[in-house]
Amino acid sequence: GDSVTQTEGLVTLTEGLPVMLNCTYQSTYSPFLFWYVQHLNEAPKLLLKSFTDNKRPEHQGFHATLHKSSSSFHLQKSSAQLSDSALYYCALTHTNAYKVIFGKGTHLHVLP
Amino acid sequence: NAGVIQTPRHKVTGKGQEATLWCEPISGHSAVFWYRQTIVQGLEFLTYFRNQAPIDDSGMPKERFSAQMPNQSHSTLKIQSTQPQDSAVYLCASSQGRTGLFFGHGTKLSVL
Secondary structure, X not given: OOEEEOOOOEEEEEOOXXXXXXXXXXXXXXXXXXXXXXXXXXXXXXXXXXXXXXXXXXXXXXXXXOEOOOOEOOEEEXXXXXXXXXXXXXXXXXXXXXXXXXXXXXXXXXXX | OOOOEEEOOEEEEOOOOOEEEEEEOOOOOOEEEEEEEEOOOEEEEEEEEEOOEEEEOOOOOOOOEEEEEEEOOEEEEEEOOOOHHHOEXXXXXXXXXXXXXXXXXXXXXXXX
């Protein structure tokens, strides 16, 4: 079946350093991948999603590239900000379903 | 657009009591999803509806959980004979196509 793996439960880094949060997946069909961000006491919000062509989605300085060869959709940002501290979820759906499967999430903690 | 509305925001029940959670999706969205969020498991899929019809309830604990969508403007999640392990934040989300999920703020259920 479909599944999403986020290997890091917590990532702590200093403001200004680059961010990379890992996401790998298994999917029977052609996948669409998403990243959601959840700040403290707020609802999860869509951060970005993969496209069917080779465009790289970007939002608020974050970007991710879908690599079908390695089944990955890692989230990256060149320079972390304090306001990036949040819980990040990688999620998957595919062309034959609307059901969205989430990984267990990665807490990003950015220190001053 | 008020977004997805969930009521109540907090609910406290005694062990063995019933809990009913309400969700009003975004007007015009054809799909409605229910998820359960805990620190240990992250976002767990429960069930979803498309055009009010139940499509996939594979994540629902069968014995005590049920969900309905009697009309396009609301859905309910009912938990009978609540147990302490049901304590979690229950999130409702709606979507139209594959634009991504829009979440409500959730209902925090505490079972004493």
